[in-house]
Amino acid sequence: MDLFVPHVNCNADPEWAKYKAQIEEAVEKFKNEHPEDAQDGDGIITDYHYNVKNKITPDYKQPVYKAIYSAIIWTARGFHKDYRRLKIKDLWFQETSGPVYHPAHTHGPLGLSGVLYVNYDCEIHKGTRLISPQLHPFDGTHIDEEPWVEEGNALIFPSYLMHEQLPSFSDKKRLIVAFNLHYEE
């Protein structure tokens, strides 16, 4: 019986160091220019609310697209779709440290969502826990999976999938970029 939680987990692009520098530069610029907008009430530092309010796509869209390019190709291929039509629709960064975490949530019935691990220490930080909407058919327990990721990895999964980020309890910052994808017919 197949109990897997659907996802694609791609290794870092060979040019990752370049894309990382470009993304981090844009994130620091946003934090300097919009220090109050960058704070959400739960301790997460993010441009999510600013982007939604102002209907903007952040400056780091291009390096993110290049960094997740292989993941997009493998995801589209899995559905026999044209990878060139799978585009980034929504994009935001999330910086956390210490006890800060992102509780379980979904992105709704949008299609596909994902995470790019921009500044991430796999010895310290937690990845992303994916939780299946289906319970285990034998004992009724939750079916979940926390794919092992390292910096530069791109994780793509169905937007309906419940997911969460557990706290690291470390002062070392964890920076990820989250995104939704849209298939242009």
Ligand SMILES: [Fe+2]
């Ligand atoms: Fe999310």
